[in-house]
Amino acid sequence: MSEAVTTRILAMAKEAGFDAAGIAPASLPESMREKLLRFLKLGRHGTMGWMETRAEQRAQPQTLWPEAKSIIMFGMNYGPDKDPLSALSEKSNGAISVYAQNRDYHDVVKKRLKRIAREIVEDTGAEVKVFVDTAPVMEKPLAAQAGIGWQGKHTNLVSREFGSWLFLGAIFTTLDLTQDKPESDHCGSCNNCLDICPTNAFPAPYQLDAQRCISYLTIEHPGPIPRAFRKPMGNRIYGCDDCLAVCPWNKFADRAKEAAFHARDDLHSPALRDLASLNDTAFRALFSGSPVKRTGRDRFVRNVMIAIGNSGDDSLVETVLERIHDDSAVVRGAAVWALSQLAPQKIEALRSKHLTKETDETVCAEWLAA
Structure with missing residues (x-):
């Protein structure tokens, strides 16, 4: 049952317009918690106090929702059709990050995740929660656990299929799904x-x-x-x-x-x-x-x-x-x-x-x- 449901959910992801999807456990290695706490202790989060106030939930998904057994991670390609660095030479014009040059991805991704979440509930009766960068969820480590990519030296997710251009979203569920193998690091000597x-x-x-x-x-x-x-x-x-x-x-x-x-x-x-x-x-x-x-x-x-x-x-x-x-x-x-x-x-x-x-x-x- 688990494998059949997993296959169906990954098919839903493609139908909804996602370019990548994978299943991660509803937990992160202790090393992720240690890395986050070190980041906060050094003050590298600046004025983003919300990272500190909910650090424990961010570090361990089941602290956020104890009933969760699996996390379905989704990626959506937003690779630009122009070189983003070309705008830097136009000194009298402004350079806006690629992700912000059109609609808010939170709205686009969340709408599609909710569609998939509804289908999961209808098909299985399981409980689900949808997250898109607005809750204490470490999407990038979870996406790596789900095999979508790896965290590169710039700390962003890198995919062999989509490079550094993926929006991420997550569905937490009480379903015990077949998990994907974590992706390994492919940065090599590149700096x-x-x-x-x-x-x-x-x-x-x-x-x-x-x-x-x-x-x-x-x-x-x-x-x-x-x-x-x-x-x-x-x-x-x-x-x-x-x-x-x-x-x-x-x-x-x-x-x-x-x-x-x-x-x-x-x-x-x-x-x-x-x-x-x-x-x-x-x-x-x-x-x-x-x-x-x-x-x-x-x-x-x-x-x-x-x-x-x-x-x-x-x-x-x-x-x-x-x-x-x-x-x-x-x-x-x-x-x-x-x-x-x-x-x-x-x-x-x-x-x-x-x-x-x-x-x-x-x-x-x-x-x-x-």
């Missing part, structure tokens, strides 16, 4: 992902310090971007694909089959000038249905200001000057830094004008440092 990182966010192979990662800084970090990472950010305004894009296994996933994940024309390499002028309403409209919307307007425009400061485009000075009066302190501070990069000759006069009126300490510090 492409480590070598290309603009901020040296990998202390060692298979280790990530999120506090140095541009994806963390542009998406999760709430305050001013630390000065040491502003120049390395370049024009990356939401996420960073560098370590994913140079993975040699990507040759098997050179374009996405899913139209839902093809880049929107207006989000592939949008003009920084246009993005800098977004108010909250316009921001929400532009990024409706996109994961970018969850970051919020202020944090996003902060990133745009840093990118403008790195652009070398003098025509954007007036755009920056408009944001010096922004209601958001984090935007104002980033605008001061951008101005110091594009038009340092204007700083002295503007500092005298604005510093005495500024009430936010972080923005005052930017004026003094500019």
Whole structure:
């Protein structure tokens, strides 16, 4: 029965549009727990406090749901049809991570998982729970246990069929299913992902310090971007694909089959000038249905200001000057830094004008440092 049900579930995955699927036990090796706790102890999770508060559930699936016996892991290919790194040379435009250039994958993947979950319940009467990156679940180690891929030196999942471009989702179930053999590591001596990182966010192979990662800084970090990472950010305004894009296994996933994940024309390499002028309403409209919307307007425009400061485009000075009066302190501070990069000759006069009126300490510090 177990093998027949497993075969049927894997067939459901293909019918629902998933490119990979496998069965893992509802448990993780103790080494995964130790690795997670070490990551947290070193503070490498930065301001992502939710990782610490539910660490035990994250480290061991049955702590999250004791009745679970099997975990069905799913992967969906979102390989880009263009080289993501090409956007980095368009200095007056912004580079948005591939995964965020269209619909929010959480919505797309969860809808399909729920469809499969309903069928499992109808066919077997078993209990199920669906997760897509919104619960204390370590999807990547579980996907490795399910044979979908392995965690590469950049800590992301790598597949021999789809490279580093897989969205992951999970269905926990009370079914005792036939489990797949865990995938072995095929990174070999390759260090492409480590070598290309603009901020040296990998202390060692298979280790990530999120506090140095541009994806963390542009998406999760709430305050001013630390000065040491502003120049390395370049024009990356939401996420960073560098370590994913140079993975040699990507040759098997050179374009996405899913139209839902093809880049929107207006989000592939949008003009920084246009993005800098977004108010909250316009921001929400532009990024409706996109994961970018969850970051919020202020944090996003902060990133745009840093990118403008790195652009070398003098025509954007007036755009920056408009944001010096922004209601958001984090935007104002980033605008001061951008101005110091594009038009340092204007700083002295503007500092005298604005510093005495500024009430936010972080923005005052930017004026003094500019």
